[in-house]
Amino acid sequence: MAEKKSFFVWMQSLDRRWIYLVVALAIIIPLLIPYNSDNVTTPPTENVYQMVDSFAGREDRAVLLSFYHDASVMPELYPMQIAIIRHCFERNIKVFFLSFLPTGAPIIDMAINTVKEEYPNIKSGVDYCNFGYIPSALIVPTVIGMGDNIATAVPTDAEGRKTENLPIMKGITNYNEMNLVIEFSGSTAGAYWLIYARPKFGTNIAVGVTAVMAADEYPYLQTGQYIGLLCGLKGAAEYEKLVDVFAAYRTPGEPLQPYIDENGNKIVPGRAFSKDILKQPEIKDLIKITTQTEAKFTPEEFELFLKSCPEKDQPLLQIAKQTVEGNIIIDVSKLDQDQLSPITWDTLNRLTRNTQYKFKVARVGMNAQSVAHIIMIIFIILGNIGYFLQKAQTTKK
Amino acid sequence: MKKTVPLLIVIIGGVIWLAWVFVPHRIIQDVFYYDFYLPWARAMAPFAMLLGVISLSMMHYGKIKRRVPKWQYSFFFFAGFIVTSLAGFIGGTQKGGLYMWIFENMQMPMSATMFSLLAFYMASAAYKAFRARSPEATVLLVAAIIVMLAQVPFGVKISKYIPDISQWILDVPNLASKRGILLGVGLGSVATALKIMLGIERSYLGGD
């Protein structure tokens, strides 16, 4: 007992630098050794996803992303920005960007360029428009002015082009069409939109905030002033999962890009949100963060996939396929990219359900977060045990 | 003159701004707001920046002149400021230039790292200071632990109810307390704004 007590007394006086070392290791090790885990999605994130997704393929709807933060909070906000931009590019949703802080403008450029690398068909001025930095002296006139006419409130975009001449503005006039504003902030999120845009124009507002601010935003969530909330790295991980499960999901034979069917309707690939799909155990295969190289098909799916590929690729795919337990598997790491046409290569990689690192940063981070949280809880418990034992000892004396 | 005129500006301007919220007439919305207030506010705005530049520069110059402890590091302040400013004014602010390179590879990593130090301090504080000394502190601790567990995938493995309990904590007691505080803060800020508008609160004008 005396030995135990002196152990806890020693623990109480532990140099804080040992604590720092344990915290650092608790984060470095999970990042070096990735493992698969599931982030349970919550209603605030799901509501944001559903509202963004409801604009899929529509010419008369758009989302505005407002980057109201600087680089210091990027680890929490940048992954959710990437996930939302990816969602918009996957589901053919028009997206606008602006920042009322000078430090936000380069972050917008970085985010767009990071996602655009994977979507060569996405064009500036057609699928997205970056308004760039708008000085804070102009926040109120811009927020109010966009309620009447966006092209008048923001005459030029970040590249100096006249907003009214851009193809993206076809069908978009004001908040009636650009009906959702998502503001990302590490401090006062959504304040100007809440005060000026929502009461006057009925704009839907959602916020992506650091976890520090999230608890303070719940009153606005409950009143409906915010339609949804993305809470820090967890919110980003949840959104990444939803994009992988729904927006980026492709079935064999389905084109990767939007297309017009025989009735003249625009078909946007991916699938709509459904809570039932989230409960299915099969979605675990869609959200793995370890590298996936094998595309799995049932025999019927493989036939559909073959039909969608150019004829010259079909013999190669027949040679590369392996049959395991009645399913057909193609390992892309054993194929030569140069021998296949780009469309087949892209489709095959999509069907491996492998996610690029930049689109799973939050989920990789959440693994480290798990370990770090457990360590923090252990610290709190150990500290309290030591404190109470010391207190008991002092009382006895 | 020294205090009366600024006070009158705030009082009369405050009343016109209050009218701006409710009155859709052209004189307030267009003439006052778009033709007068906005261009004047925009023309005044850049000079506030100069205040910060001069203030910091004077502080560091004073440190060098008086040779206070660690005065040598003030040279790094001037080096960073002068090099970045010159890079921006001469080289331009486009991506690929020295100005943006300095911002992306020096300012961004350093400011992000400054904030990330807080994680270590938080761990140290949790270990050394977070004690369940009273029933209230215990409730705080338990709520914190449940919310912390629910945020990570590991929490759902401990118990499938943890995410639901955490969501309830955030949706009900947290919401109630934050709403009460928000109402109090809102009432306070409206009262302060009214006091400023009526000239009762004058601390923003500074001393005599």
Add this chain to the structure above:
Amino acid sequence: MSFELFSNLVGAFFTLCIFSFLYKDNPFYQMSEQLLVGISLGYSLVLTYERVFIPYFYQPIFLKHEWILIIPSIIGLFYLFRFSSKLSWLSRYPIAFSMMSVGASVALAMHTSILVQMRQAMVPIENINLALIFIGTITVLLYFFFSKAHTGVYGQFVNIGKWFMMVGFGASFGLTVMARISLLIGRIQFLVNDVFLALKQAFFG
């Protein structure tokens, strides 16, 4: 070594300089701290010049000849008189001009922070959660009303607000821990992926 790797190494160097403070205060940290302040100020100055001074001062006055704007420019210059002991009263004028908009916040803050929140707190109490939210909101508000002593039955009622606040602060603490650790994870991800693994790739293939 590619330019991108070199840039990441520069970022990593300054990151480690700041992290070195965790061991103890040292010259590298002091240097980085002052550099950060200087660079941030220089960055904001150039952007303010380009995005505010040129389009809203230089162009309207010297190119479009809106000479009336010389008046607010002179008032803006009064900010600098803050440093003079005799003429510091002049700096009150630009401050007063920017404080004018407080009139709008009387009405708008009333609407956003108070009226909408109150309306939502007064919905029909259909289930236990709404009842708890209603009681919690009232008791927390009353807890900060110090004109009446918190004694007797009233004191016990108001004490319920304290428990609600403890749970609320506990939730805030839990989320704050997550936020701080996320920031650290971001930095470590940069050091591990963009620097350590990239160096490994560059030199060892």
